[in-house]
Amino acid sequence: MSLFRSPRLILPPREEDEVYPYRRVWRSVFLECSVLAVVLVGLYGAVTFVGLDIPSTLVAPLNALLVFLPALVWCYFSWLQEMAVPQPRRMLGAVFALSALVASAVGVPLVTEFLQPDQWLSLESAINRIIGYTVTTGITQEFIKYVLTRTVVRADLYRVRTDVLAYSLAVAVGYSTILSLQFLRTTPDVRPDMLMLRVVTTYAIHMAGSAVLSYGLMELYLGSGSIFLLPAMLLVAAAITGVALPLRSGLINTQIALHNAAGVLSTAYVPRTLYGVGFALALLSVPQILVAFLYDVSERRERDRLRGDI
Amino acid sequence: MRVLFKRLNEASESPRQRWAHVITLIIGLIVFTIGLNIRNSALTATTVYENLQAGILAYYPRNWLLDTQGEDYVFRVRDMTRSGFKTTIQISVQPFSSETTARSIADRLAFTRARTYTDYNVLSTEDYAIRSDLTAQAMSYTYTMRETSAFLQGIPDVVRGQDLLTISRGQALIITFRAEASVYESEYRRFRQFLRQLSF
Numbered sequence: 001m002s003l004f005r006s007p008r009l010i011l012p013p014r015e016e017d018e019v020y021p022y023r024r025v026w027r028s029v030f031l032e033c034s035v036l037a038v039v040l041v042g043l044y045g046a047v048t049f050v051g052l053d054i055p056s057t058l059v060a061p062l063n064a065l066l067v068f069l070p071a072l073v074w075c076y077f078s079w080l081q082e083m084a085v086p087q088p089r090r091m092l093g094a095v096f097a098l099s100a101l102v103a104s105a106v107g108v109p110l111v112t113e114f115l116q117p118d119q120w121l122s123l124e125s126a127i128n129r130i131i132g133y134t135v136t137t138g139i140t141q142e143f144i145k146y147v148l149t150r151t152v153v154r155a156d157l158y159r160v161r162t163d164v165l166a167y168s169l170a171v172a173v174g175y176s177t178i179l180s181l182q183f184l185r186t187t188p189d190v191r192p193d194m195l196m197l198r199v200v201t202t203y204a205i206h207m208a209g210s211a212v213l214s215y216g217l218m219e220l221y222l223g224s225g226s227i228f229l230l231p232a233m234l235l236v237a238a239a240i241t242g243v244a245l246p247l248r249s250g251l252i253n254t255q256i257a258l259h260n261a262a263g264v265l266s267t268a269y270v271p272r273t274l275y276g277v278g279f280a281l282a283l284l285s286v287p288q289i290l291v292a293f294l295y296d297v298s299e300r301r302e303r304d305r306l307r308g309d310i
Numbered sequence: 311m312r313v314l315f316k317r318l319n320e321a322s323e324s325p326r327q328r329w330a331h332v333i334t335l336i337i338g339l340i341v342f343t344i345g346l347n348i349r350n351s352a353l354t355a356t357t358v359y360e361n362l363q364a365g366i367l368a369y370y371p372r373n374w375l376l377d378t379q380g381e382d383y384v385f386r387v388r389d390m391t392r393s394g395f396k397t398t399i400q401i402s403v404q405p406f407s408s409e410t411t412a413r414s415i416a417d418r419l420a421f422t423r424a425r426t427y428t429d430y431n432v433l434s435t436e437d438y439a440i441r442s443d444l445t446a447q448a449m450s451y452t453y454t455m456r457e458t459s460a461f462l463q464g465i466p467d468v469v470r471g472q473d474l475l476t477i478s479r480g481q482a483l484i485i486t487f488r489a490e491a492s493v494y495e496s497e498y499r500r501f502r503q504f505l506r507q508l509s510f
Contacts, residue, residue: 115345120352122391123373132352135345143338150331155323220330227330231337238341 021087025162026292028077029169033207033284035073039066040200044277047193054192062192067180069196070203071096074173078166089163092170095152099145099174107144107175108182111137126246134242142209142237145171149217158221161295168214172206179206197252197273201280205244208287209237215294223298244283252276354503359385364403365479367509371500374399383486389497395455395467397489397497399504404482412447412475415482419473420449427453428466438474440505446476452491470494472501478510 046052054062079096082088111117121132145168153167180199184190190198216233219225252273323331356369359376364384370376374387375396386400404415416435424430430453438448451473454466471488485508487501 115349117349119391120349124352132345132348135341135348139338139341139345143342146334146338155327220327227326227333230330231334234334234338235341 019086021085022160022162023078023082023085023088023166025078025166025169026295028081029165029207029288031077032070032073033204033288035077036070036200036203037281037284039069040196040277040280043196044193044273047191048273059192060188063184063188063190063195066192066196066199067184068177070173070180070199071177074170078170082166087159089157089166091153091157092166095149095167096170096174098152099148099171100178102144102148103175103178107141108178111140112182115140121246126250129246130239130242132242133245134239137245138209138238138241139234141175141206141241142213142234145175145206145210146213146234149213155221158218161218161222161299164218164221165211165214165291165295168210168217169207172210173203176203176206194273197276197280201244201248201276201283204280204283204287205241205248208240208244208283208291211288211291212237212240215291215298218295219298223302240287247279248276251279353500356503356507359387361385364401365510366401368401368504369507370399370504392490392493395469395488395490397493397500398486399501400486400488402484402486404484406477406480406482410482412477412482415475415484416447416449416473419475419484420451423451423453428456429454440474440476440508444476446474446485449473449475468492474505483510 047054074096079093082092115136117133117136121129121136124132149168149171157167158164176199179202180195183198183202184195213233216225216230220227220230252275352372355372357372357374357376359368359370360366361378361384366385368385370387371389373391375390377386377388378384380386380400383400383402386398388396388398390396406415413435420430420432431451433450433452435447435449438446440446449472450470452468452470455469456464456466468491469488470491471486474485476483476485485505487498487504489497
């Protein structure tokens with residue numbers, strides 16, 4: 001028996017591919033944003049440029065679908081995908097649901113019924129509006145989202161850097177869904193393309209704010225950032241909301257003046273909401289790219305540090 | 311709540327992480343307080359209006375639209391940010407003789423408005439202390455207001471108003487406050503602030 005030998009291989013044993021045990025969050029974010037951007041551009045283009053006339057009987061169900069579209073897309077590309085990986089993020093669904101509940105019970109009433117920034121900021125100068133929205137709506141929403149993430153997600157659930165991002169974005173999707181629902185409740189007769197513009201902008205503002213805040217949390221738990229980084233990121237996230245809200249209303253309501261060949265001012269060529277669509281798309285992509293870059297830098301720095309230790 | 315605290319205690323956090331959270335909470339609350347302060351300042355901010363002919367010095371809410379060209383009023387400000395009926399404060403001046411009383415002016419006003427406004431209804435007439443040394447006759451009423459253009463097909467707004475009638479230097483001063491009935495109570499504090507600062 002001792003003569004038994006393992007077979008001699010001609011080729012060296014094939015190394016098995018390393019299985020990444022977590023869901024790739026940036027991939028999901030890219031897909032979710034892409035789907036929303038395509039729906040927004042498609043719907044807006046069809047209604048504005050092609051002249052698609054949506055039957056009035058279809059408006060209400062279509063609006064209901066559009067309001068929940070970010071949540072549905074998130075459920076498909078994030079939550080369901082999470083179930084299929086070896087090490088899922090267990091609290092993701094709970095965080096999403098709690099975020100929606102807290103937004104509905106605390107966030108929305110606090111801003112719309114108590115602070116009411118639209119009542120006293122709408123006629124202020126641009127700078128005052130940015131500051132006003134930052135220190136009221138912005139800080140309220142981001143602070144609520146931060147406290148929620150802080151209390152619901154335990155520190156030991158942060159295993160890799162993108163865990164922080166995944167939980168923060170789940171909070172953002174839950175919160176923005178309630179805000180969109182609130183908009184539809186107050187303006188039930190809104191046109192679907194305008195509703196989609198509003199839904200995507202709200203979603204993008206919250207995604208941007210939460211992604212920035214997640215960077216502060218990530219550096220705190222898994223990086224080596226200063227203790228002042230997290231409060232600084234909270235302020236940046238609030239400022240994003242503060243800048244985006246006046247810009248959103250300003251861009252959608254402003255006429256675009258164009259000169260035609262004769263040099264006569266005309267506003268007939270470009271719909272005035274076109275800037276709003278461009279702004280929504282920019283808000284959907286630019287902050288995410290910047291935060292992805294920061295995450296990448298943080299990871300590289302960590303790798304370099306480990307390599308240096310070895 | 312107990313579960314929440316248990317959860318917080320379970321979390322194994324370093325002192326650095328704990329301090330970062332404490333600082334974040336403090337900064338968040340400070341910024342929110344600043345926001346509340348700015349809000350209160352903006353809501354109580356005023357612009358001065360002076361009419362030497364009528365002898366009025368008023369501080370009206372900033373950003374409200376001032377109109378002094380009306381036929382039946384010398385001063386009117388409206389909150390143009392309101393959708394539907396615009397919250398309004400206005401002052402009218404009427405000549406006053408020795409035979410006239412504040413009550414008779416109020417009755418005449420009610421009679422005129424009943425013909426002008428739809429569903430005009432006087433709720434109450436009572437004394438109102440504008441200041442410790444000045445009492446006015448207060449008349450509360452409601453009526454419905456339709457859009458000027460029939461093509462807009464809007465639902466009428468229920469408007470609630472209050473007239474304060476007082477006699478000053480041989481003339482009757484009618485200070486009017488009107489707002490949509492649903493926001494009347496919340497908007498009334500602006501009128502109280504206006505009255506506190508009004509000189510005539």
